[in-house]
Amino acid sequence: MMQDDNWFSERYYYKSVINGYKVKKVLHEEKSQWQEIAVYETQAVGKLLTLDGKTMVSDLDEFVYHETMAHISSMTHPDPKKVLIIGGGDGGLVREFVKYPSLEEIQLVEIDERVIEVSKEFFPNCTSGLSDSRVKIVPTDGIKYIGEFENYFDIIIIDSTDPEEFAEGLFTKEFYSTVNKALTKDGIMMAQTENPFFDEYNIGDIYKNLKASFKNVQAVHAPMSIYPGVYWTFAFCSKGINGIALNSERIPFMSDLQKSLEWYNMDWHKAAFVLPNFTKRKLGLE
């Protein structure tokens, strides 16, 4: 995976941009049934997990991604009990969801069990929630698994890699429509939806697919320092619930919790939905 001595680097946007990190130590490298998994100790971002040569999680900024999707969805749903996370084997999303005592069930559907095991070893801060008794780890294909549910989950999070190979199916109209069916009437889906500047996967089409399946499609933006292009978008989809409307009953709880969070606060929650012209136009959300 390392193209040069002591550097991990990733090429993106049709291989025309390169981003690399100086590596102090290769902590782990393996080829699982599904992908190449590596962990590097870097100078700039601390420990860095990569899958098939793509940056996934780092000590530097994992909290941005995980707090954004877990707390925006939990703070808008009126009364979430059941959560499903597809992907997310690093455990970071679970760690945030277990902070809500009102949740009863958190299912983590990760196709590659090795990602969970490697994360437990090198990112114990991320995986700390996996031992919570409400958490169920399901090592299977999320696309097939979700088809078994109807009107069941309150929150579904798609924590996927890029729309390529086995993750490509997680960005289709058919999949989104299966997700919609698996959600309860107040259900919320959030998903990572790539960078709009280096637009290799046509973000406009991703949002067209979302709009074909969900009544309400909004987006939030947040920076993921280790991802290609950094400026990241996340879809917020529901059968009607507005992502900007915080659940007022949960505000006292979050007023306290947000003091200990590294990224999320309720003012930022609302601001993250306000898009600049460029992003609105690229996503077709004008």
Add this chain to the structure above:
Amino acid sequence: MMQDDNWFSERYYYKSVINGYKVKKVLHEEKSQWQEIAVYETQAVGKLLTLDGKTMVSDLDEFVYHETMAHISSMTHPDPKKVLIIGGGDGGLVREFVKYPSLEEIQLVEIDERVIEVSKEFFPNCTSGLSDSRVKIVPTDGIKYIGEFENYFDIIIIDSTDPEEFAEGLFTKEFYSTVNKALTKDGIMMAQTENPFFDEYNIGDIYKNLKASFKNVQAVHAPMSIYPGVYWTFAFCSKGINGIALNSERIPFMSDLQKSLEWYNMDWHKAAFVLPNFTKRKLGLE
């Protein structure tokens, strides 16, 4: 400047991170009195201007930087007449300011005239405002120049490179205090203040210096795809004016103008001031 055949790359954060762009053609390279100036035609970001091997302006995203500082300052000042830009030889900020018919004087103090000439040749879209009769180009050292003014400018923009070499003086307490003196009572200063994740220049100290000189110090965040770390901060400083409070008299004007802008809109203006916990803590703006 090109480390490999057909790639421009920049190392940052103590040279532990690398970011590179595939180059289709080297359009220009020279060593001016002040710095190395280069323009590349790249695959990912279009034309790219670099100074001393650092990315400055690209076709892909120049509008983010220029619209952010020009419109946030112009839309909060009650009645700006005189603007000073320090740096900014690419002309992008001037292009945005000349859109306000009420401005009477726009001074561009660029130490390196060659940056202006090279920009005119390769970034005519950025330099289009320089021919406006209200624009005065002053080819001198901004630090010395600004010391000649007292209670004169309504808006001052610091469009500088990183706090290194001849730009280092643009981040000191002494300089900010000179800027404050040159501003009128409703005056606003905006300045680029680097990335808080790869914090090579100690962003906390920059904001301490700002707070030592200005009564009101706020910050906005926006992504600059070609800058190290992308997630960028900009200081908004004043003698009291709140950056979130839009000037209501100018709202009808902007309602019309923002349709043609690529990044800025008034809702985003207000949202850009709402910082996540990480950024507030790094900047000391809690």
